Amino acid sequence: MTLLQVDGLTRRFGALEALADVSIAVNEGEVFGLIGPNGSGKTTFFNVVTGIYPPSLGRISLGGLDIGGMPPHRVSKHGLARTFQNLRLVPQMNVFDNIWLAQHQRPGMSLLDILAIGGRRERSRRHEVDTLLEKCGLADMRQSLASDLPLPDQRRLEIARAMARNPRLLLLDEPAGGMTPLETQDVARMIREVAAPGRTLIVIEHKMDLISDICDRAAVLHFGAKIAEGTPAEVLSDPQVLDVYLGKQADHA
Numbered sequence: 001m002t003l004l005q006v007d008g009l010t011r012r013f014g015a016l017e018a019l020a021d022v023s024i025a026v027n028e029g030e031v032f033g034l035i036g037p038n039g040s041g042k043t044t045f046f047n048v049v050t051g052i053y054p055p056s057l058g059r060i061s062l063g064g065l066d067i068g069g070m071p072p073h074r075v076s077k078h079g080l081a082r083t084f085q086n087l088r089l090v091p092q093m094n095v096f097d098n099i100w101l102a103q104h105q106r107p108g109m110s111l112l113d114i115l116a117i118g119g120r121r122e123r124s125r126r127h128e129v130d131t132l133l134e135k136c137g138l139a140d141m142r143q144s145l146a147s148d149l150p151l152p153d154q155r156r157l158e159i160a161r162a163m164a165r166n167p168r169l170l171l172l173d174e175p176a177g178g179m180t181p182l183e184t185q186d187v188a189r190m191i192r193e194v195a196a197p198g199r200t201l202i203v204i205e206h207k208m209d210l211i212s213d214i215c216d217r218a219a220v221l222h223f224g225a226k227i228a229e230g231t232p233a234e235v236l237s238d239p240q241v242l243d244v245y246l247g248k249q250a251d252h253a
């Protein structure tokens with residue numbers, strides 16, 4: 001069953017078409033990769049789907065509901081969460097509180113849940129945060145300030161924050177950005193084993209091995225247009241993709 005259906009999505013910034021007539025359907029439970037050179041429209045795709053920018057043209061539906069042009073807080077209520085290429089942690093808060101805060105933005109969370117301090121509800125929510133920290137390999141640093149963490153842990157924390165909102169669709173923008181190959185393998189394992197089970201994911205990534213490792217299918221953007229779609233093996237052996245993508249990769253190596 002399709003969870004996210006995007007049809008003919010176009011987003012213009014002045015004369016620039018950052019997204020040009022893009023159609024993508026992501027199935028429930030799937031890990032879908034979005035790849036392409038720098039400036040090809042990947043982050044813009046996330047920005048338009050999450051409501052930061054309305055589409056210039058086209059339709060976006062989440063589980064059959066038309067979310068095109070909805071503001072971000074409403075889109076998020078319908079079960080969509082994302083991470084940012086430039087992290088959006090609360091730097092002066094510790095790891096636990098960063099997740100605790102994000103949990104408040106979960107759809108269906110009532111004022112009573114938020115205000116029920118010291119009660120059973122609070123204990124069960126604290127337990128949930130601890131479980132998530134454990135699963136994400138962040139338990140040992142629960143008291144550390146977010147700003148004191150090394151980059152790979154900050155990225156893991158950002159993913160954990162998005163997961164605390166229990167989204168149906170999770171969008172990850174370059175989760176392994178700036179990481180070494182070993183750190184990339186680590187985050188790949190976290191995405192595969194912790195973020196993906198029972199959830200639908202779209203992952204933006206430059207690193208081809210990460211795409212091959214975690215994605216069921218992938219699409220390639222080039223100057224805002226979709227030029228290929230298929231399994232990672234199909235996409236990565238497509239002559240046009242090799243030409244366009246690998247030719248460009250030197251630009252941001």
Ligand SMILES: Nc1ncnc2c1ncn2[C@@H]1O[C@H](COP(=O)(O)OP(=O)(O)O)[C@@H](O)[C@H]1O
Binds near residue numbers: 037
């Ligand atoms: N808010 C904006 N205003 C003007 N141009 C933008 C804006 N956001 C993105 N762009 C442009 O759209 C193109 C796609 O950008 P982006 O989606 O960030 O690419 P990617 O994430 O694939 O590197 C780029 O040329 C970028 O400069």
Ligand SMILES: [Mg+2]
Binds near residue numbers: 042043044085
């Ligand atoms: Mg980007």
